Amino acid sequence: MSYFRLKEYEIDTLPYVTFDNEHNPTVPGKSYNLANLHALVSRKFAFLHGLDEKLDPRAREIELLKRGWELFDAK
Numbered sequence: 001m002s003y004f005r006l007k008e009y010e011i012d013t014l015p016y017v018t019f020d021n022e023h024n025p026t027v028p029g030k031s032y033n034l035a036n037l038h039a040l041v042s043r044k045f046a047f048l049h050g051l052d053e054k055l056d057p058r059a060r061e062i063e064l065l066k067r068g069w070e071l072f073d074a075k
Contacts, residue, residue: 004041005072014040042068 004011014036018028046052046068055064 004037006037006041006044010040010044011037038069039065041072042066044068045071 011032014032016030016032018030021027021029042065046055046057046064049068049071051064051067055067057064
C-alpha cells in the first residue's frame, strides 16, 4: 500500500476479504474496500497536519476527511 503511504499496522485496522493467493498459496491475499482506504488516508493526513485542532473531528468529519484527502493528493 505504498501509494496510500500507509504502514502495515495502519492498514491492518481496516476490514478486508481474504482470497486464494495464486502466487503463494500458503498466505491468503487481502482485498480492502477502496472507500475505507480513502477515509483512512484522509483521516491520517488531516491529523498529521493538525486539522483535528482546527476542526472538531466528530462534528465536522466530512470536512476533515475532504481536507485530509486534499493534503494527501497534493503530495
